[in-house]
Amino acid sequence: MxxxxxxxxxxxxxxxxxxxxxIEQKASNQTVTMMMWQGDPLINTYxxxxxxxxxxxxxxxxxxxxxxxxxxxxxxxxxxxxxxxxTSQLDMxxxxxxxxxxxxxxxxxxxxxxDRIPNNKYINWDSPFIRFDFQQEVDGYECPWGNVQLAIIYxxxxxxxxxxxxxxxxxxxxxxxxxxxxxxxxxGMTLLKSWLTFFAGGPEKIKGEFNEEVYRQSSEKLWAxxxxxxxxxxxxxxxxxxxxxxxxxxxxxGEIWFTMSNNDSxxxxxxxxxxxxxxxxxxxxxxxxxxxxxxxxxxxKSDNKAAAMVVINYMISPEAQYQKMKPDVWGDHTIxxxxxxxxxWKVKFxxxxxxxxxxxxxxIQENALMEPAPEYMIRLFSDFRTEVMEK
Amino acid sequence: MSKKITLVLYIVxxxxxxxxxxxxxxxxxxxxxxxxxxxxxxxxxxxxxxxDAALCMGYTLLLTMASIILILAxxxxxxxxxxxxxxxxxHKVLFIPLTMPPLIMAFAVFYWMSPGGIISRFLNQxxxxxEIESFPRLVNDFWGVxxxxxxxxxxAPLFTLLFTNQVKKEKLMDMADIxxxxxxxxxxxxxxxxxxxxxxxxxxxxxxxxxxxxxxYEAPLLLGRSTPRVLTIFITEKLxxxxxxxxxxxxxxxxxxxxxxxxxxxIFLTRSKNRSWA
Numbered sequence: 001m002x003x004x005x006x007x008x009x010x011x012x013x014x015x016x017x018x019x020x021x022x023i024e025q026k027a028s029n030q031t032v033t034m035m036m037w038q039g040d041p042l043i044n045t046y047x048x049x050x051x052x053x054x055x056x057x058x059x060x061x062x063x064x065x066x067x068x069x070x071x072x073x074x075x076x077x078x079x080x081x082x083x084x085x086x087t088s089q090l091d092m093x094x095x096x097x098x099x100x101x102x103x104x105x106x107x108x109x110x111x112x113x114x115d116r117i118p119n120n121k122y123i124n125w126d127s128p129f130i131r132f133d134f135q136q137e138v139d140g141y142e143c144p145w146g147n148v149q150l151a152i153i154y155x156x157x158x159x160x161x162x163x164x165x166x167x168x169x170x171x172x173x174x175x176x177x178x179x180x181x182x183x184x185x186x187x188g189m190t191l192l193k194s195w196l197t198f199f200a201g202g203p204e205k206i207k208g209e210f211n212e213e214v215y216r217q218s219s220e221k222l223w224a225x226x227x228x229x230x231x232x233x234x235x236x237x238x239x240x241x242x243x244x245x246x247x248x249x250x251x252x253x254g255e256i257w258f259t260m261s262n263n264d265s266x267x268x269x270x271x272x273x274x275x276x277x278x279x280x281x282x283x284x285x286x287x288x289x290x291x292x293x294x295x296x297x298x299x300x301k302s303d304n305k306a307a308a309m310v311v312i313n314y315m316i317s318p319e320a321q322y323q324k325m326k327p328d329v330w331g332d333h334t335i336x337x338x339x340x341x342x343x344x345w346k347v348k349f350x351x352x353x354x355x356x357x358x359x360x361x362x363x364i365q366e367n368a369l370m371e372p373a374p375e376y377m378i379r380l381f382s383d384f385r386t387e388v389m390e391k
Numbered sequence: 392m393s394k395k396i397t398l399v400l401y402i403v404x405x406x407x408x409x410x411x412x413x414x415x416x417x418x419x420x421x422x423x424x425x426x427x428x429x430x431x432x433x434x435x436x437x438x439x440x441x442x443d444a445a446l447c448m449g450y451t452l453l454l455t456m457a458s459i460i461l462i463l464a465x466x467x468x469x470x471x472x473x474x475x476x477x478x479x480x481x482h483k484v485l486f487i488p489l490t491m492p493p494l495i496m497a498f499a500v501f502y503w504m505s506p507g508g509i510i511s512r513f514l515n516q517x518x519x520x521x522e523i524e525s526f527p528r529l530v531n532d533f534w535g536v537x538x539x540x541x542x543x544x545x546x547a548p549l550f551t552l553l554f555t556n557q558v559k560k561e562k563l564m565d566m567a568d569i570x571x572x573x574x575x576x577x578x579x580x581x582x583x584x585x586x587x588x589x590x591x592x593x594x595x596x597x598x599x600x601x602x603x604x605x606x607x608y609e610a611p612l613l614l615g616r617s618t619p620r621v622l623t624i625f626i627t628e629k630l631x632x633x634x635x636x637x638x639x640x641x642x643x644x645x646x647x648x649x650x651x652x653x654x655x656x657x658i659f660l661t662r663s664k665n666r667s668w669a
Contacts, residue, residue, distance in 0.1 A: 082425065242617070
């Protein structure tokens with residue numbers, strides 16, 4: 001996969017040496033500031049107890065993690081650009097599609113850099129779920145870090161046969177008032193994207209750049225559908241949880257019987273932590289669920305790009321990816337092509353214990369839907385307010 | 392001379408950053424600055440006025456007024472009781488809520504008062520509630536009951552202590568004895584002397600806390616509804632959600648709100664000054 005060919009000259013100008021040994025040398029004893037979402041204790045533990053000490057031991061790099069997700073990253077980098085700052089307070093960030101779109105728009109990402117990272121050779125670039133981020137070619141401006149699929153979590157004590165189609169969901173919601181809702185957040189919008197794909201007539205109809213006509217027609221059906229079942233939602237559909245954490249809280253309390261997660265294996269680690277009941281199960285309905293990857297980007301104005309590249313190279317190494325994929329560590333699916341790995345790692349990855357309460361990735365892969373273009377997300381979020389919440 | 396320098400320094404330190412922020416927000420809202428700026432436009436102001444901003448403003452004002460009226464009522468009664476018995480246990484208890492940050496208080500209210508919360512579960516265990524869902528909705532509700540309760544728990548203890556100090560300073564309880572001698576009773580003293588004097592002496596504080604309550608974020612975020620939402624939630628969503636074109640809209644509302652507050656405070660201060668001259 002040729003990404004960003006001929007990027008060496010550009011990189012040299014941006015303060016990154018031409019070859020990897022020199023990059024590693026320059027990275028030594030540097031401090032790298034990474035902004036990332038810190039809403040999950042398991043993810044925080046993985047970073048704090050595994051990644052941070054390892055990059056210190058191996059490369060002498062101090063990795064400092066600061067909390068913040070998509071919108072905060074964008075706001076921080078916008079403010080710096082508007083203030084004419086020469087260097088950024090951030091070196092690297094955990095990002096995904098809509099943030100990538102915004103950061104590319106304001107030219108706040110360094111790149112292309114991914115082709116210069118040695119572990120790039122193991123990345124599964126053949127997968128469209130990794131090569132494209134919200135229908136955008138990543139073009140070497142962000143490096144894949146993990147891959148997840150939205151899964152719906154339900155309490156099997158109360159829900160014997162979870163609805164597989166939107167018609168079944170409508171029937172279920174009407175017969176069980178107050179037990180279902182959608183979050184007014186990234187995860188909720190990800191669910192709505194799969195519903196929009198269904199109403200558009202399938203993934204092919206919504207593929208490629210944003211299409212106003214496709215959006216108009218499919219969203220009309222989507223809003224009609226939601227408004228039809230909204231009165232039977234939690235709290236009579238008069239309010240919607242503002243975050244996935246609030247959805248999980250309501251689910252754990254027994255107020256609702258469904259929650260959802262952008263990590264298909266999250267149910268396992270939530271049960272292991274004792275947060276969800278052991279009757280909790282995850283599934284992907286037959287109409288499908290969005291699968292996407294999350295990425296690592298480098299700030300265009302970072303004065304520590306070499307060290308950030310070394311950290312990213314480590315974070316996508318077989319060692320770090322293997323650790324991250326273990327269900328009791330994080331359960332984040334790898335972006336590496338296991339067949340390309342050295343034999344010892346192939347064996348290790350294949351021996352990772354399977355999920356107990358979530359379906360295996362191979363079972364839900366056929367129901368994976370691509371992320372539509374970022375404009376769909378922007379429109380869904382604003383129209384969900386005007387067409388559903390305010391009605 | 393040194394008094395003048397101190398005054399200028401005070402203005403530069405306190406007012407200049409606010410004014411600079413306001414000018415920045417105004418310029419941003421007219422598309423004159425900002426990373427995606429394409430020159431002067433009224434587009435963002437039009438978007439603002441066609442949105443639910445007015446509803447948000449009205450809702451914020453209603454919640455704030457409800458909270459402040461309740462806070463004043465409770466604080467006046469408690470401070471009257473405390474002034475009668477200065478060494479009561481209540482005096483010490485009132486310091487406890489003052490140590491709690493707003494977010495923690497909002498969480499506490501959520502855990503106590505949501506249908507899946509402690510009170511509901513307790514009533515369910517006792518057999519008073521058949522299902523936890525039958526518990527009345529006191530959080531994420533239309534009337535903002537949870538938000539108002541959080542505001543009261545946060546501010547009423549502070550007002551009570553301040554009012555009590557005010558009463559002590561004014562030796563107000565001495566006037567109670569005079570009032571009884573002249574044939575008045577406790578209720579008359581409370582209504583006609585205690586309340587007016589305390590409110591008059593604390594009016595600036597009350598105005599400041601009213602403005603503070605209009606700008607609270609944590610309690611409405613956790614305990615409020617998706618719609619209507621308070622101003623701070625509206626602004627934060629516009630500033631930080633997925634559409635970069637919404638940032639100038641957030642700045643438009645920020646400028647409008649700031650100017651409205653400044654005018655209101657100015658009117659209040661002018662009227663208050665005129666009355667004190669009269």
